[in-house]
Structure formats: C-alpha cells, structure tokens
Amino acid sequence: MTPSTSRSPNGSRGDLFDPQCPTRRLLDRIGTKWTSMAVKVLAEASPDEVRFAELQRRMAGVSQKMLSVTLQGLTRDGLVDRRVEATVPPRVYYSLTPLGLTLDEPLAALREWAEQHMAEIDRANRRSDKRTSG
Amino acid sequence: MTPSTSRSPNGSRGDLFDPQCPTRRLLDRIGTKWTSMAVKVLAEASPDEVRFAELQRRMAGVSQKMLSVTLQGLTRDGLVDRRVEATVPPRVYYSLTPLGLTLDEPLAALREWAEQHMAEIDRANRRSDKRTSG
DNA sequence: CAGGATCCTGTATGATACTG
DNA sequence: CAGTATCATACAGGATCCTG
Numbered sequence: 001m002t003p004s005t006s007r008s009p010n011g012s013r014g015d016l017f018d019p020q021c022p023t024r025r026l027l028d029r030i031g032t033k034w035t036s037m038a039v040k041v042l043a044e045a046s047p048d049e050v051r052f053a054e055l056q057r058r059m060a061g062v063s064q065k066m067l068s069v070t071l072q073g074l075t076r077d078g079l080v081d082r083r084v085e086a087t088v089p090p091r092v093y094y095s096l097t098p099l100g101l102t103l104d105e106p107l108a109a110l111r112e113w114a115e116q117h118m119a120e121i122d123r124a125n126r127r128s129d130k131r132t133s134g
Numbered sequence: 135m136t137p138s139t140s141r142s143p144n145g146s147r148g149d150l151f152d153p154q155c156p157t158r159r160l161l162d163r164i165g166t167k168w169t170s171m172a173v174k175v176l177a178e179a180s181p182d183e184v185r186f187a188e189l190q191r192r193m194a195g196v197s198q199k200m201l202s203v204t205l206q207g208l209t210r211d212g213l214v215d216r217r218v219e220a221t222v223p224p225r226v227y228y229s230l231t232p233l234g235l236t237l238d239e240p241l242a243a244l245r246e247w248a249e250q251h252m253a254e255i256d257r258a259n260r261r262s263d264k265r266t267s268g
Numbered sequence: 269c270a271g272g273a274t275c276c277t278g279t280a281t282g283a284t285a286c287t288g
Numbered sequence: 289c290a291g292t293a294t295c296a297t298a299c300a301g302g303a304t305c306c307t308g
Contacts, residue, residue: 027165065301075262079258106243110164110244121211198290199283199291201291224288226290
C-alpha cells in the first residue's frame with residue numbers, strides 16, 4: 001500500500017484518491033482472502049455457536065494460521081467479538097459485533113452482484129480469450 | 135461461500151477452495167489496488183472524456199503499468215469499454231460498460247459504509263493498541 | 269482446542285527504460 | 289500519447305511444527 005509518500009495537496013476529505021482514504025483501507029481489509037467469508041459465516045451464525053474449529057470447518061480451505069490472522073484483524077477492527085471460556089481445553093467463541101453486522105450489508109450487496117453477474121463476466125472473458133488466441 | 139458446486143474443472147485437486155465462487159473472484163478483482171478506484175473515476179466521468187493520461191492524473195499514485203494492467207483486467211471482464219481513435223498520436227477513451235455501471239452501485243455502498251464507519255474502526259484499533267502496548 | 273513461531277513461495281505492485 | 293518489456297521487491301498466503 002501507501003502509493004505516495006506525501007499527503008494529498010487538495011481536499012483531504014475522505015476521498016478515494018487519498019492514500020489514507022477509508023474506502024482504500026476497507027478494500028484492503030475485505031480484499032484479503034478470508035475476511036469477507038468470515039464475516040458472512042459469522043453473520044449467518046448465532047453468537048454462541050461458532051468456535052475456532054467450527055469456523056475453520058465452515059470456511060473450507062482456510063489454514064489455521066490465516067483463520068487466526070483474519071480473526072485477529074477483524075477483532076482489532078472491532079468487527080468481531082472474541083469470547084473465551086476459561087475451560088480446559090479452552091473454548092473461544094467468535095461473533096460479529098453490531099458494527100460487523102452493518103458491514104455485512106454492503107458485503108451482501110456485493111455477493112448478490114457477484115452471483116448475478118459473474119456469468120456475464122465469464123462470457124466477456126471467453127470473448128477476450130478467443131480474440132487473443134484465435 | 136456457495137459451497138454447493140463440487141465440480142473440479144481439472145478433474146483433480148479436490149482440496150482447492152471453491153474456485154467457482156463468484157464472490158471470491160469478485161473480491162479478488164476489486165481487492166486489487168486500483169480497480170475500484172478506476173471504476174469510481176469512470177463512473178463519475180462522461181464516456182468521451184477520459185483518456186489514459188487523464189485517468190492516470192485522476193488516480194493519484196497509480197503507475198503507468200498498473201493503470202494499464204487494471205484497465206486491461208476490467209476490459210477483459212467486460213466492465214470497461216476501450217475506444218481507440220486512430221489518430222497520430224492515438225487517443226484511447228475509457229468508459230464503463232452498462233455492466234460496469236451496475237458494479238459501481240454495490241461499490242458505492244461499500245464506500246459509504248467506509249466513510250461512515252472507518253473512524254469507529256480506527257477507535258477500535260487504538261483501543262487494541264493500548265491493550266497490547268500497555 | 270486454539271492458536272503461536274518459522275520458513276517458504278507466488279504474485280501483486282512498482283521503478284525504469286523503451287516503442288509505434 | 290498510450291502503452292510494453294524488464295527487473296526488483298514487499299507482502300499475503302500457506303505448510304509445518306510447537307505449546308498452554
């Protein structure tokens with residue numbers, strides 16, 4: 001990140017062209033591989049339901065490390081709540097905070113767009129492929 | 135996300151996380167550094183207005199190479215239209231396709247969320263920092 | 269069970285130089 | 289003007305082993 005070394009000379013409102021702009025930073029977050037999937041899974045679960053291993057099961061393909069890193073990032077951002085039951089062995093429950101729940105709304109819009117239009121994007125890609133290879 | 139499809143295009147490698155998931159692929163796209171910014175700039179411009187150099191000016195910090203790569207990706211996906219005027223020197227105009235315009239809607243929702251809630255995320259981060267360093 | 273520590277790799281990004 | 293080609297690099301992501 002941090003494309004430029006100096007601050008934007010104009011405006012400096014939360015503008016997309018400012019390296020510090022909120023949208024840039026939000027996209028950096030949800031653009032990481034597992035973040036949006038975690039948000040979705042947590043949004044669809046009840047707060048007392050999902051522990052670490054269960055989350056890993058529901059997020060097919062995620063490694064232990066990346067699940068940990070993802071959840072730490074979300075927790076740091078105040079989007080996810082981490083609740084530890086001090087038992088042996090320990091149980092750690094993850095859930096969305098109210099803030100995290102509000103993030104799921106625009107993400108859901110994005111998911112919906114993806115499901116509705118990805119086939120069209122695939123067609124466009126195939127057209128481009130034909131042009132290139134043919 | 136959409137764990138339904140279990141088809142493997144290559145016939146093997148069953149442990150790959152669903153490569154067909156539309157949301158995953160969409161996020162891979164808009165998660166790249168300059169894509170969403172390009173979409174926003176193009177969404178706010180008129181089709182006959184924006185050429186390569188102008189686009190680079192409006193997207194502060196983008197390199198020639200990455201702007202080219204970004205636009206090629208968007209064009210391949212059918213989200214951006216590339217129109218060449220065969221003059222000397224050439225003029226190349228970029229604009230969103232109708233499909234690209236529809237993508238700007240959920241992206242705008244994301245931008246709005248970012249502007250409304252990024253300050254709260256910053257506060258959450260500072261709280262975590264205090265806990266860690268203190 | 270729920271992670272932390274380490275090592276390694278692919279790839280997105282960037283700087284620079286060149287071209288039709 | 290609108291790109292390509294080449295080289296270099298930082299970092300996200302993953303595999304594996306270790307621990308309270």
